Amino acid sequence: MLKQLxxxxxxxxxxxxxxxxxxxxxxxxxxxxxxxKAALICYxxxxxx
Amino acid sequence: MTTIARFKRHLIQLLxxxxxxxxxxxxxxxxxxxxxxxGVCVPGLNCYSCPGAVGACPxxxxxxxxxxxxxxxxxxxxxTILAFGALLGRTVCGWLCPFxxxxxxxxxxxxxxxxxxxxxxxxxxxxxxxxxxxxxxxxLILLASTGVGTPAFCAWLCPAGTLEAGLPLVAADSGLQRMxxxxxxxxVAVLVALVVAALFIYRPFCRFLCPLGALYSxxxxxxxxxxxxxxxxxxDCGTCRATCKADILRVSDRECIQxxxxxxxxxxxxxxxxxxxxxxxDEEEHAHT
Numbered sequence: 001m002l003k004q005l006x007x008x009x010x011x012x013x014x015x016x017x018x019x020x021x022x023x024x025x026x027x028x029x030x031x032x033x034x035x036x037k038a039a040l041i042c043y044x045x046x047x048x049x
Numbered sequence: 050m051t052t053i054a055r056f057k058r059h060l061i062q063l064l065x066x067x068x069x070x071x072x073x074x075x076x077x078x079x080x081x082x083x084x085x086x087x088g089v090c091v092p093g094l095n096c097y098s099c100p101g102a103v104g105a106c107p108x109x110x111x112x113x114x115x116x117x118x119x120x121x122x123x124x125x126x127x128x129t130i131l132a133f134g135a136l137l138g139r140t141v142c143g144w145l146c147p148f149x150x151x152x153x154x155x156x157x158x159x160x161x162x163x164x165x166x167x168x169x170x171x172x173x174x175x176x177x178x179x180x181x182x183x184x185x186x187x188x189l190i191l192l193a194s195t196g197v198g199t200p201a202f203c204a205w206l207c208p209a210g211t212l213e214a215g216l217p218l219v220a221a222d223s224g225l226q227r228m229x230x231x232x233x234x235x236x237v238a239v240l241v242a243l244v245v246a247a248l249f250i251y252r253p254f255c256r257f258l259c260p261l262g263a264l265y266s267x268x269x270x271x272x273x274x275x276x277x278x279x280x281x282x283x284x285d286c287g288t289c290r291a292t293c294k295a296d297i298l299r300v301s302d303r304e305c306i307q308x309x310x311x312x313x314x315x316x317x318x319x320x321x322x323x324x325x326x327x328x329x330x331d332e333e334e335h336a337h338t
Contacts, residue, residue: 011273012326014135021128030114030125035088037113038097038105041081044204045098045109046215047236048228 054309058144059153065093066147070213075100079221081214090126092133093146094261096207098214100221107133108261109203109210112188116198130264138272139265142255143306148209149255155247156294163250170296172257173304179206180260202260204232208240251294255306266303274324275301276309282319289315 025031043049069091072082082103091104107130114123133141142149156162179202187201203210215236219225246253255262269275278300289300289311296304300311300320312320 007327009271009273009326011135011268011271014131014268014271015273018128018131018133018135021124021131023128025123025125025128028121028124030123031088033114033117033123034090034105034110034125035085037110037117038087038102039081039083041218042096042098042109042200042203042210042214043228044200045096045207045210046218046225047204047211047233048215048225049204049230049232 054312058309059150061144062146062150062153065145066095066150069093069095069104069147070099070101071103072101075102076217077221079218081218090129090133092137092141094148094207094209094259095146096203096210096214098210098218100214100217102213106209107264108184108207109200112184112198112200112202115185116188116192116200134265134268135272137265137274138269138301138307139262139305140272140274140307141265142259142262143308146255146261147213148259149252149306151212152247152252152254155244156251158248160248165251165294165296169250169256173296175257176259176263176266179258180263184260205235206239206258208236208243208254211236211240252306256295256304262306269301269303269305269307272301273326274322276305276307276312276320276322277301279319279321282317284317284319286316289320 075081079100081098081100084103086103087097087105089104090107090110091102092107094108095102095104095106097105097109107126111123111126111130114126117123137145183202183206188198191201192198215233219229219233243254243258250256290297292311292314293305294308294310295306298304301307307322309322312322
């Protein structure tokens with residue numbers, strides 16, 4: 001079993017961790033934080049400060 | 050990389066740029082898309098204030114999440130970066146980033162090109178300084194000192210924001226034109242400087258300044274989709290390193306944008322672009338290419 005686990009690529013493990021964090025982040029309101037910023041014109045981004 | 054393969058990459062770059070900017074109406078009305086999909090990040094550097102943008106920019110969102118999160122960690126953005134990085138690494142830079150495509154097209158102009166060397170290798174560390182300084186530290190310092198968490202990279206440097214969002218929105222909105230000031234002039238100057246640099250240097254923004262490329266570079270050796278070298282075929286001739294327009298020391302290292310220019314130069318045919326869910330312990334890790 002452990003031998004088989006050693007053959008799981010680290011990229012796959014990190015991908016799984018990343019997706020899990022996305023889910024946790026959504027429940028914490030992270031999605032709303034990003035949406036709130038992205039759905040309005042960002043004056044800093046366009047150079048108006 | 051053969052001409053057909055290169056054309057295929059540019060086609061995918063173009064499709065990715067289009068997919069990230071499907072709100073065509075915004076370019077004529079001078080408005081941005083405000084639907085809930087805007088809370089989802091696209092993999093490449095594509096300003097969320099671009100009139101066409103239908104998703105969020107990972108770097109802008111990371112800064113916004115850092116300053117909005119207060120005492121809690123921005124798990125949503127950390128997870129997003131980890132997922133894109135583990136899946137694609139800097140394949141995003143070479144195949145999916147709209148600002149990378151623009152620089153690739155500029156590089157096509159038949160002008161004398163500055164060769165890479167020790168100078169470009171040193172400058173390539175600049176993107177890590179910008180990642181730490183402007184993306185992570187500066188917004189948090191500004192938040193602590195002024196109470197306003199300015200996204201410093203977007204505000205002071207990002208040329209994608211100026212090109213994709215600033216110029217089209219300002220052109221379409223007379224109200225915004227009246228708000229123009231020194232910051233806008235500075236950002237246009239940065240953009241012009243980078244466009245001029247891109248005429249003579251291959252993808253200068255990606256290689257020297259892009260914090261998103263810096264983030265993805267940490268995943269380049271472990272990404273599921275990447276160029277891999279078959280060590281049994283590799284003859285250590287160094288042709289791939291010499292052919293590469295970026296500052297790689299070996300295929301898929303931190304500087305490799307996974308463009309595949311090295312593939313056709315490899316006489317041993319040791320380099321291939323693969324997506325795999327299996328661990329390959331015998332290949333590429335120690336391949337000196």
